Amino acid sequence: MKxxxxxxxxxxxxxxxxxxxxxxxxxRVRIEIGIPQHLPAEPGLSDWWxxxxxxxxxxxxxxAYAGGVDxxxxxxxAMRHASQMLSGTKAFHNGQLYWGKTPLTHExxxxxxxxxxxxxxxxxxxxxMLRKRRKSLSREAERGFRVxxxxxxxxxxxxxxxxxxxxxxxxxxxxxxRRLRRPR
Numbered sequence: 001m002k003x004x005x006x007x008x009x010x011x012x013x014x015x016x017x018x019x020x021x022x023x024x025x026x027x028r029v030r031i032e033i034g035i036p037q038h039l040p041a042e043p044g045l046s047d048w049w050x051x052x053x054x055x056x057x058x059x060x061x062x063x064a065y066a067g068g069v070d071x072x073x074x075x076x077x078a079m080r081h082a083s084q085m086l087s088g089t090k091a092f093h094n095g096q097l098y099w100g101k102t103p104l105t106h107e108x109x110x111x112x113x114x115x116x117x118x119x120x121x122x123x124x125x126x127x128x129m130l131r132k133r134r135k136s137l138s139r140e141a142e143r144g145f146r147v148x149x150x151x152x153x154x155x156x157x158x159x160x161x162x163x164x165x166x167x168x169x170x171x172x173x174x175x176x177x178r179r180l181r182r183p184r
Contacts, residue, residue: 001052001063001064001065002039002050004037004039004050005037005039005050005052005065006034006052006063007037008034008035008036008037008050008051008052009032009034009052009054010034010035011034011035012032012033012034013033013034013035013075014032014033014075014079015030015031015032015033016030016031016099016110016112017029017030017031018030018031018057018086018097018098018099018104019097019098019099019100020057020058020091020096020097020098021096021097021098022091022096027057028056028057029055029056029057029058029086029091029097030055030056030057031053031054031055031082031086032053032054032055032056033051033052033053033075033078033079033082034051034052034053034054035051035052036049036050036051036068036071036072036074036075036078037049037050037051037052038071048067048068048069048074049067049068049069049070049071049073049074050065050066050067050068050074051065051066051067051068051071051074051075051077051078052064052065052078053065053066053078053081053082053085055082055085055086058089058091062085064081064085065078066078066080066081079112080112082110082112083107083110083112084107086104086110087107087110092104099111123149123152127149
């Protein structure tokens, strides 16, 4: 990691602790995200921002960074990258990572931002499995999958209603579609 990026780890702006449990032994695992650093343009490129990431507690500290067009994008991408880094560890694959008393069994369990594509891919994969195996699935299993998908949709809808509402600009196509659908 470039020294100009790693200096961002002098001040940690966000962190989260997990526990690695192996038998009776437990150890603290900590994600640390440093201050996004503005970096000058490289030849042929524009200037950019990099946000340093450090994961401690799984042996040698893991260091990485995420780059973006500005500090906010670099910070968001750093959180996404941190979950990808942890989900790629041996401790995660062996079921040894916990957040409090909850075992981390899926990347969603880290409660860090995910790419929308990963959520969409999970839904599409489940639907594909249902379509391909429809003839071989029992009705009970098919109902179970449907209920699980309906619960996921309700959960996503609940998250969406709690998120602050952002209106599209009046002159945009999305804004015009919303005005047609929702009377004010």
